[in-house]
Amino acid sequence: MARSITTQRKTINTVLAWAIGLLIFFPILWTILTSFKTEAQAINDPPIFLFFDWTLENYSVVQERSNYARFLWNSIFIAGGSTLLGVIIAIPAAWSMAFVPSKRTKDILLWMLSTKMLPAVGVLYPIYLLFIKFGLLDSVLGLTIVIMLINLPIIVWMLYTYFREIPVDILEAARMDGASLKSEILYVLTPMAVPGIASTLLLNFILAWNEAFWTLNLTAAKAGPLTAFIASYSSPEGLFYAKLSAASTMAILPILILGWFSQKQLVRGLTFGAVK
């Protein structure tokens, strides 16, 4: 495309885009900055932007007071465990639908998607009852299972769209050379599928990390992940802005960094392959 773009226009674009970008990012930036202030500076009028006495005190207070490590560990275990479990269950399903499609494949995929649309609140009490019955209430295991189930349709879909892009000819060539189903999966498919699987793991880890309906409703003190930890700051600790900010920063920073790596997969994963 030979379109001549004047430097002037490019400058205007740049200034405008940066201004909007910074405006959208500002709440996060402000939270991170506030986490390094003292409580008095955090509510100072006029607000202090950069020139305050930077301190790490809030971080140590939050960790001491609230057993942050346990919440963090719960988050890692629930998000990691549910994603890993989901991918293990989804790989064979997605593989068979991508490479041995039948007349019903499309219906099965759409039906799986429809389970994702089930409003959580509609099944809240049954799940609550089942959890009590099986002793899963406020347990990391119970939440891992539920979050695995709510993300399973997305995992199957993402893997399916990735697997479908693997050329079938290669599989046929392997089959002709006498490769068994097992070696076909192990030596031909797996290496080609690894990038797709990695992207799926990444996006679903993020989704599981941020899930805030079941994590709030099915946990109390023991199995709460970071979503519940932050919700407990609702009041009266919420009035301590610097500490709230430190807790928030610790809860979002790891996922923010992971998230930036998953931009592209986000579109594919959340539109079920409808926008690429």
Added chain:
Amino acid sequence: MATQNSRSAARLMMAPAVILLLGWMLVPLTMTLWFSFRKYLPLRGGDQGWVGFDNYVRFVSSSSFWPSVQTTLIIVGGVLIITVVFGILLALLLDQPMWGQGVVRILVIAPFFVMPTVSALVWKNIFMDPVNGLFAHLWKFFGATPVEWLSQASVQSIIMIVSWQWLPFATLILLTAVQSLDGERLEASEMDGANPLQRFGYIVLPHLARAITIVVLIQTIFLLSIFAEIFVTTGGAFGTKTLSYLIFQRVLESQNIGLGSAGGIYAVILANIVAIFLMRIVGKNLDA
């Protein structure tokens, strides 16, 4: 051509995922359906038997039903309009040549990765607090009286918080669609004398139609069940009770399981109406 052997192997490989999802869908849904026909108050007498469609009638005739429907429509509609309109504008801007495009994209996308409880709490306290919030400082600086956002303008405040969270999603998907736009068609129309507004209306917008539809449908499904943003900020007070929050209160706060379950079935039906449209688009894409 797949052999009979690989067909049955395929079925076997699908089985775990299918069985799990089938169970996840059928078991709780059947229970909800069952409870919805019973008078069931766990803390006040337990299961008191079959009442037919009584709960369904009572749910819609309760005084909080229509306000909650209205609130749901305003919140979902408001967020959709804001995210789609600004999403299109932002996508078109980000598609333009500029310096530091990658960094701007990262800044714009960031809110999507912030967990809902964090964004709700940060907005509620650090920005919207009427005494110490940043907005209060700003208002006072201009000599205005600070607004008590979450009580005086509660629904608008929640729309703003949720829009902030979902704007990145809309922008990202619309940007992906904008990038697949045929540059030569635009150039040709430019040479034919079409002004920017005409080019937008006749070429860009029709090209984006499908992506916009998908954004609207997917967001609707998620927005119908927003929870943490309301739970943390107002707890359903000040007219921010959406339909799903009302059901949540009936079930867990007032422990009226029959009534809440009837509401749950309404919510399932509502979500399914939206879902049918989404599935049609996604399904068409599968055939291609």
